[in-house]
Amino acid sequence: MAQPQALADYLENHADIPANLGDVVLAMCEVGKSMARMISRGALEGAMGAAVGDNTDGDVQKAxxxxxxxxxxxxxxxTDVKWYASEEREDVIACNPNGSLALATDPLDGSSNIDVNVSIGTIFSIYDAKPDANESFLRPGTEQVAAGYIIYGPQTGLMVTFGNGTLSFILDPDLGEFVLLNGAVKVPETSNEFSINASNYRHWSKPVRAYIDDCLAGETGPRGKNFNMRWVASLVAEAHRIITRGGIFLYP
Known part of the structure; x- marks a missing residue:
């Protein structure tokens, strides 16, 4: 069996990925390893799911x-990160004043699921930094230089793109390293799964209701096949399932 390729080796062997950008992703993954250990210990680490306030979006902020x-x-x-924007902070803050990159993150997406042992994750997006902090982030997603997420579940995984395809890595607990699983991830073209919070049905627009009603009608309906509904309430978990098995996620 071939030796799995570690993330650091992959980055070193791909000259098209700037070293400063690779270093930022490696730094995120080092913290991801620590997060995975903490999350796997659950209540042994203390009351990690205890509410400690509200974040900038008004969501309950957990410890x-x-x-x-x-x-x-x-x-x-x-690292080379000049500006740091986090869902847990009110404003963009300076990181390395001499840096050339801007990183936005949700450090722990789906934290409401901590106490019930459901997959959660870290989301990040990286841009070339501009002199102004806010202008570094308020721009089209097509200007990102890298983006991805770390998912903490039965396995800890990394899904990342540097602008040319999507890469999938998994944390090997024996090696203590993220190793390459798939260097050319593709979302399946068809699926029989959709994800939506059905408790909000009364608030949906007519087009959304019509689409979901068609799915629920199954093989006797206009779409001609049966569908399964999934809902985890963790964007990383929902996205990971769709990237792996296809489908659609809606949050109207």
Whole structure:
């Protein structure tokens, strides 16, 4: 069996990925390893799911949200990240004043699921930094230089793109490294799954209701086949399932 390729080796062997950008992703993954260990210990680490306030979006902020944010920021200080934007902070803050990159993150997406042992994750997006902090982020997604997420579940995985295809890595607990699983990830073209919070049906627009009603009608309906509904309430988990098995996620 071939030796799995570690993330650091992959980045070193691909000259098209700038070293400073690779270093940022490696720093995120080092924290991801620590997060995976903490999450796997659950209540042994203390009350990680305890509410400690509200974040900038008005969501309940959990203890582990704050811990994750502080850990990622500290890990990025020695890197080329100039601006750091986090869902857990009110404003964009300076990281490395001499940096050339801007990183936005949700340090722990789906933290409401901490206490019930459901997959959660870290989302990140990286741009070339501009002199102004806010202008570094308020721009089209097509200007991203890298983006991805770390998912903490039965396995800890990394899904990342540097602008030319999508790469899938898995954390090998024996090696203590993220190793390459798939260097050319493709979303399946067809699926019989959709994901939506059906409890909000009364609030949906008519087109959304019509689409879901057609899916629920099954093989006797206009779409001519049966569908399964999934809902995890964790964007990373929903996205990972869709990338792996296809389908659609809606949050109207």
């Amino acid at each position: 582990l949200d704050v811990i994750a944010d502080e850990m990622f920021f500290a890990a990025l200080l020695p």
